Each structure stands twice: as C-alpha cells, then as structure tokens.
Amino acid sequence: MRGGPVRGVSAGEALFRPVRAGNAFEETVERLLQAVRLGVVGAGERLPAERELAERLGVSRVTLREAIRALADAGYVVSRRGRYGGTFVTESLPVPRAAGRAANPDALEDALSLRHVLETGAAELAAARSLTPADRRHLTSTLAEASAAGIDDYRRRDSRLHLAIAEVTASGSLTTAVADVRMRINQLLDEIPLLEPNLEHSNVQHEAIVDAILSGDSGAARHAMAEHIEGTASLLRGFLT
DSSP: OOOSOOOOOOHHHHHSSOOOGGGHHHHHHHHHHHHHHTTSSOTTOBOOOHHHHHHHHTOOHHHHHHHHHHHHHTTSEEEEOSTTOEEEEOSSOOOOOOTTOOOOHHHHHHHHHHHHHHHHHHHHHHHHSOOOHHHHHHHHHHHHHHHHOOTTTHHHHHHHHHHHHHHTTTOHHHHHHHHHHHHHHHHHHTTSOOOHHHHHHHHHHHHHHHHHHHTTOHHHHHHHHHHHHHHHHHHHHHHHO
C-alpha cells in the first residue's frame, strides 16, 4: 500500500547539506557560491543564520565565517551588523570572465551529456508525479520570474526554474545532481555572450516544458526539455569549440 504524499526536496536543502571533512572550507565556499549563483538565495536576500547554516553544512562556525569572508572579498555577499543584520547576497554579482575563451571539447561534451540525461529525466519524472498545489505554484512562480528577468539577472532566474523542476520530483539526490551539473553549465555559459533572441526562445521553451509537466505528459516534458537544452548546447559548441 502506498504511503502519503512525498514532500518535495528544496534546492536549499540539497545545496546546504553536510560537506565532507577533508575539504570543509573549499566545499563550504562551493555550496554557498552555488546557492548564490543559482538564485537559491536571491540578490539582496539574507543567507540562513550563521548557527543554522553551520549546523546544516556540518562545519564549525569558524570555517563558515572564513568561507563567507572569502565570498565577501570576491564580491558575492556583504555582512551587515545590527538587529536586522546578517550576510546578504549583493544586489549585483561580479562580472563573469571574458567571453569567447575556448573550452576543452571533451569536457564540454561530458557536461552536456550529463546535463541531457539528468534534466530530461527530471522533466519526465516531474510530469509523472501527482504534483501538490505547492509544487504547481513553485513551478509557475519560478517560470514567471524567469520570463520577466532582465538580461543581467537572466542566468540566475533560468537556473532557478531548472532547479524547481528537479525539486518537484521529490528526489534530493536528483536535485543535488542537477544543481551540480548546472554549475558546470553556467561556468561555460559565462564564457559566451547573452543573446536576447535566444533568451526569448528559451522563455517559449520554458513554458512548453512547464505546461507539459503540469498536464502530466511525461513524453512531452522530456521532449521539450531535450529540445531546450540542445539549443543551449549548440550555442556552447559554436562559441567554445
């Protein structure tokens, strides 16, 4: 007999999971950077309280402070004192590296292949689930935010939508894997220019993906996602190889 409904796993839960002891500082920096660059903690928003965040990551508060200081020095966060203080994501993130730098073709294809498997599977699985009203609101709200995003904030809003699709599968492992591969893809995307026609096309494709998921059409969701990410792959191959 089946149990009750499965609670969705948030991207915050997937990213702010315990780090491995061997490289606690480096992995803490990586997790925080993922949360910021993927839009899990948006521009101007506050990171979880220091004590809570240290417990969730399984690191000492000293290690967490060192990681936050590193991100502050790099321009990703700012710390504020006082009653309403804490660590906040900067309103404007550091400018990406120079565009047009060539990528290793094998590394590029590896990232693209992994993304294809994970994200088409996530879309198919999301469509196959009986989504809760909260799941549906999560998808529609992140879709609206991506559609309304300006060019400067598009990458994070786009990432947030793709993570939302993974989140509503209720698989923490899949959400984590999608977040990890998305970071690899974003590092490559940061090397190429943002093209407004491509962003407009992406928004249309996003709507098709979400519509298929909400209607429970697994085949259409998988197909729409495959088409969408192949467009991105074409741009990356064109600019970087």
